[in-house]
Amino acid sequence: MALDKFFRRRRAQSGETNDIPDLWTKCPACKENTYNKDLEAERYVCPRCGHHHRLNASRRLEVLLDPGTFVQLSGRVHPVDRLSFVDTETYPQRLERAQRKTGRPDAILTGRGQIMGLDVMVAIMDFEFSGGSMGSVVGEEIARAAEAAAEQGLPFVLAAASGGARMQESALSLMQMAKTTVALEQLSRRGLPYLSVLTDPTTGGVTASFATIADVIIAEPGALIGFAGPRVIQQTIRQSLPEGFQRAEFLLEHGMVDLVTDRRAQRETIRQLLSVLTHQPLTLPEPAASLTVSP
Secondary structure, X not given: OOHHHHHOOOOOOOOOOOOOOOOEEEOOOOOOEEEHHHHHHOOOEOOXXXXXXXXXXXXXXXXXXXXXXXXXXXXXXXXXXXXXXXXXXXXXXXXXXXXXXXXXOOOEEEEEEEXXXXXXXXXXXXXXXXXXXXXXXXXXXXXXXXXHHHHHOXXXXXXXXXXXXXXXHXXXXXXXXXXXXXXXXXXXXXXXXXXEEEEXXXXXXXXXXXXXXOOEEEEOOOOEEOOOOHHHHHHHHOOOOOOOOOEHHHHHHOOOOOEEOOHHHHHHHHHHHHHHHHOOOOOOOXXXXXXXXXX
């Protein structure tokens, strides 16, 4: 019996509601198993190959903000089926399943918190909610968070993770590109910094709007970033694409992002950038006094 199977906990029996989680996570890149506690300590980065696992909004908050500092702003706006959209199922049915899975009304979480002692406003997109698709609620919550940051004089940090606009809302979804852009302009007018963290994946209308108009654009290693997918582009232009096309490192080389930062150094990097942009130096603890040992 393989070691990982030996330590894997049982599944829920008949009549039980929840599965008991496994103790190990298999890396999709190197295929090696990592003990979940070790993976958490590494901020969900594979300690063997450096692959950055995708994070839901709650885990993203854990690795980004100081513990116990988050005060939620979002959650009071709920999506509505304005178009009575139906494909293989109704839009309300899709929403209900996503809401039950994530425990939140839509693919966004916003609020106020601290990064290494500095007050910030944050917006976290949740890819687990319908692929992080941008609908009316996502646009509204980001706009409200940006406006609140401007009113309170706070820097704004956004972590993007999205497949693009939500097709079930059609033009209403595309309108959010303009709404969020206008709201973020208020930060610029007040001299407040806006930092965007592009995670895997960040595509479609999100890339074409609020995710890439920040003062500093940071990407996670290996993240897929672009407007249309590589296959769509290749079929359209009928040419072979360069290796690594639309990955974070390729975009850094070609000037589309400013930094590619390992998640394990992300908080420190963001804090240093905000220290410069807000003129609030990071106060480090005094080094411990060295001990002199007599011979």
